[in-house]
Amino acid sequence: MRCRVCGVVGVRPFLDLGKMPLSDGLVRPENLQGPELTFALEVAFCPNCAMVQILQDVAQEVLFPEDYPYFSSFSDQLLAHSRRHALNLVETRSLSGDSLVVELASNDGYLLQNFVELGVPVLGIDPAPAQVKAANDKGVRSICRFFGLELAEELLAGGTGQAEVIIANNVCAHVPDLNGFVAGMKALLAPGGLITIENPYVRDLIDHCEFDTIYHEHLFYHSCTGIARLMERHGLHLNHVEYFAELHGGTLRYHVSHQAGRTPELEAYLADEAATGVDSFRYYEGFAQRVEQLRVDLRALLSSLRAQGRTVAAYGAAAKGSTMLNYVGIDGDLVSFVVDRNTHKQGLHMPGTHQPILGVDALVEQRPDFTLILAWNFKEEIMGQQRGYTEAGGQWIVPVPHPEVIAS
Ligand code: DWN
Ligand code: ZN
DSSP states (O other): OOTTTTTTBEEEEEEEEEEEEOTTTOOGGGGSSOOOOEEEEEEEEEEOOOOOOEOOOOOOOSSSOOTTOGGGGGOHHHHHHHHHHHHHHHHHHTTTOOEEEESSOOSHHHHHHHHTTTTEEEEEEOOOOHHHHHHHHOOOOOOOOOSSHHHHHHHHHTTTTOOEEEESSSOOTTOHHHHHHHHHHHHEEEEEEEEEEEEBBBHHHHTTTTTTGGGGOOOOOOHHHHHHHHHHHEEEEOEEEEEETTTTTTTEEEEOOOOOOOOOHHHHHHHHHHHHHTGGGGGTTTHHHHHHHHHHHHHHHHHHHTTTTTEEEEEEHHHHHHHHHHTTTTTTTOOOEEEEEEEETTTSSSTTOOBBBBOHHHHHHHOEEEEEEEOOGGGHHHHHTTHHHHTTEEEEESSSOOOOOOOO
């Protein structure tokens, strides 16, 4: 197989999750009996450029349809994280009314709204129509397009100036033509500008068995080594990195610019990745066995609860939740329903396993004995909100890094 990024033949598969439905392909009630698209899902490592990637392609229009359900503004933690980032950029980059901040995959304006409040001109770019409408409705100038070199050149030709800051959060995992995407960022970035890129860290995925973050939307799983090599291939430079343990199971924020130079923090990450082998196949080759063990352990826990007559629900109709339910084989007998705060998801059903997605009140109304936290990356925020559930005797099950019951 040829690497999606460097083009070298020889990527080495290390995990096969089998045929999986699309993780954000929530099912309408009227379609429950109909056929459901499933696609093979295998993950591989490129020994040449260190990029971890899935082998199967699913058309972007299929992955990100008109009714794509993910809205960033349903997490208070993510909103707070984004606001801190925006305020820090305005201060450290001395952004003003003469600056331009562009966000790629700007979703519903969850982040750019902070710059708008401070009078800094913005442009959001996102391919999901409902999210772009939500952003424009709140005064965040956004266009509904997929980003790449072609759009960058079209914007520059149309009079959009180069950007002092380009933000790309949770999108550099999603773009099939990652080279074109990076080339577009290079063209759009002002000479002294800064690109910040946030993505879950592949080390946390492997070390904490976060296999459920693997789905067809996520073509790539990033490391400092992989990002550094990708940027240098396009004449950009990875300069610095920040780590956020509490975000999406462990997130790195990469700082990229036209100028060379590496901070001690980045040098330390690169050295640590070399020492642990994140840039070599041996780091990944035992992962599949650990994923299989988690599957066995979680099924055993849920089956024993069912055998005892205990009731189990789930929290978070997350994309990762679909991978977890479908790979482990958690059907309606083991988990009867899923709750989620995102109103766009309520009334729909989970991909493949078809549990109904209800409002969060169902937890207190129906009082399942246990609730599996599929959105475990937000478990503190979620458990903090649902004290009433635990005070009424409800217990939580957290599936990664290994399945365990926690009482509050
Ligand atoms: O790249 C992506 C990652 C970073 O985020 C995208 N593919 C979309 C998304 O993936 P996900 O769906 O697994 O992400 P979340 O944000 O972990 O999903 C959380 C789910 O839980 C959402 O449906 C919202 C919901 N939620 C809730 O009901 N109550 C979330 C919080 C914090 C809550 O309090
Ligand atoms: Zn490669």
